[in-house]
Amino acid sequence: MNMKEEALLRVENLTKIFKTGFLGKGEKIIAVNDVSFFLKKGEVLSLIGESGSGKTTIARLILKLLKPTSGRIYYEDTDIWEISDKAYWRKVQAIFQDPYASFNSFYKVERTLKNVFKLFPDKVSEGEKDKKVHEALEKIGLNPKEVLGKHPFELSGGQMQRLLLARCLIIDPEVIIADEPTSMVDASMRVILLNIFKELSKKADKSIIFITHDISQAFYISDRVLVMYRGRIVENGPVEQILFSPQHPYTKRLISDVPKLHEKFKFTLT
């Protein structure tokens, strides 16, 4: 497979089982079930699925925040568990679902943003840090003066989600895993954020894993789409192919049930 060879990130037969109860003797929950896929450089790949389908678990596995039960993940053909944490996290970063939970409410947001300089191999001077933080904020349309000195609860959901994106921009990784990064913004701001992701992939050649339950958003920004259902990948292909000829009943239902602006549901009253 030629495509596989140029993959930046490769996930092979990944399985994650959570065990509950004393010494793991209780119930088993298979969160991710034998999942394989790859991500190319400069590509936007969407992971679509409802809550509980395992998409966030995959994100945590790729981020080395969880150990897989079985299966492997490779970054540039090296098993990610053989790469040092800091080196890996400089290359692979994330935007988590809940921006308020992502920032420590005890501190001003500036501290959380500047924490990322711990990843840098060389010491960064304070002036340099300020410069990078300001540049990143301006890129995503936030005024540094208005946000840096605030605590998370003083900012809006949209501002917080943009701060998480800014944090990624400061690190400048190769892969960004974005888990529902627009869940707290209005439609008019959502499109602006999505455009930033599109630009990152097309102009800066960054690879993005975009996790969402909203197929419209996924189809707008991605090159390829994975549909997850109960821990498995049930659909995998380019956007056009999935939209025109969905194979799995879940994908079909997803496409038919999403409300569309220029089409009305036909209800037959029973």
Place this chain on the structure above:
Amino acid sequence: MTERIVNAGKLIVRYKKLLIGVTMLVAIIAFCTLGMLLYPIDPKAIIFRDLQPPSSTNPLGTDVFGRDVLAQLIHGTYNSFRIGILAGLIATLIGIVVGAAAGYFGGMLDDLLNLITNTFLVIPTLALLIVIASYIRIRSELMMVLIIGVTAWPWTARAIRAQVYSLKTREFVDLAKISGLPKYEIIVFEILPNMLSYIVMCFTLQMAGAILSEAGLSAIGLGPTALITLGMMLRWTIVWEAPRIGTWWWFIPPGLIITLIAVSFLLINNGLDEIYNPRLRRMR
């Protein structure tokens, strides 16, 4: 203006317990600190007639040795507080270290620390204290503090472990990890500040517990021999059968102060709980 007064009134009603508790505690602390300044009588000096009821020279009378009871009460309260604070600090610190390590790292370490914690929890503390205290010959204040501190930490460790365990799965901890923060920094600077109120509550409880432990130990004769504490005062009244000979001015004051301290801490703790725990707040 009136609105402000009304608001202040509402706040006072809402934080009633906390306010009463803090006021009581401040009054007791003021009593012993100001007392040491304004009532310069040596509590150990045998300079009065024995077993005198309250009078103008001895506001709370004298004990069986002819020592001034008020002076003893002032110094005893002060010393009891000092033991309480130090022992409370030790217990809280051990509790935080053990609890945070067990909660954050989990796995084998958690199992091991849990085993130790549980072992300490099931041993009746007072019995353990009696055994330890009777084996140790030198009974200094420091020894007292160590004995109480080292035996009181287990439930703090449990409480802290549970909190850390739930906080460590929060996204801000994940974000700190992938920002390359070392583990100890994540525990100390990310997780612990988020449970500061909880830690303060643990400390107040530990301190109150330590003061009572000191009183209990000293009263049965295992206290710091050379020091005057509330417990040691009780100890002498028991040895000399103060209640039977009717010298109420000798045994009631230390007992009363100990009770007041316990009540004030209980109120503070309940009050803090109501403030920090929104569910309790709403139920009122």
Place this chain on the structure above:
Amino acid sequence: MKMSLVLEARHIEGGYDLGSSFLKAVDDCSLYAYEGEMLGVAGESGCGKSTLAKLIMGLTKPPLRLVKGKSIIDDIDVYKLSWNERKKILWGKVVTMIPQASMNALNPTKKIKDVVFDVVREKYSTPPSKSEILDMAKKRFDEIGLDPVALDMYPIELSGGMKQRAIIAISTLLNPSFLIADEPTSALDVSTQKLLLELLYMLIKRNIVKTLIFISHDIATLRQICDKMCIMYAGKILEISDTEDVINRPLHPYTEKLMESVIPLIPSIRKKTLKGIPGAPPNLLNPPSGCRFHPRCRYAMPLCKEKEPPLREAKKGRFVSCWLHLG
């Protein structure tokens, strides 16, 4: 056929007391709804749509308060009633709100029928007997297609769709003529969301309720069942028209931008770049002069900054608050 007016809300103005200042969340909004009508209220977060709904119903629990205006529902002047009278004769019986996140609002320790008893008893000084209430509930459950067996079940035994039906059945038990649904679908996955839309649609078509106001930030959802749409921005109503007109021929520049921000589900969408609306809605403690949208509007004229445009009928049946159309 002349339909009768169910809601007549005139010049509603209200907001929240924030100690030292007053946040005017809704400013001079008038809204009418007729029998058999499904009216959608759309707008982005903080535009005042939920507050408007509360003010219409008279749910003025401090810090929320009405400053000016009048709300008449089914010939009942809401603000002539005291809070207790509203509780007794208005809410539940004349108007009912299905609030945000209500789809998880059933008490897990109570059987559905016990919830029903509680709801009914709260509304009557001399409540009907248990068997009467049960009969009422069975009839309503039947009407909206839920097996009355569900009455004897605990919420956990019901599927997501059944739970929705149970909640809707309970909220419409006392035959309110007017239903307000405030973002009921926002936390649901698309398939459950579709079921709920169908359910709301059925309530009107079967005449179980006379009028529905559906509040949502998601225009694509609203358009599925609403005949008319009302667009709000920064506490003001900017446009009211038939749904098709609002979507296909928007008059107000904000409405136009809003429609452009909706991502259509078409294969070529990947190649397109949608625009969105740069900037942020104004701070309502200090709103801009004139038209509230003018700082973000691409057609802004000097007049827009000076004078606030009134909401007027610009074309037949189309109300808009914009100087471009009122000239």
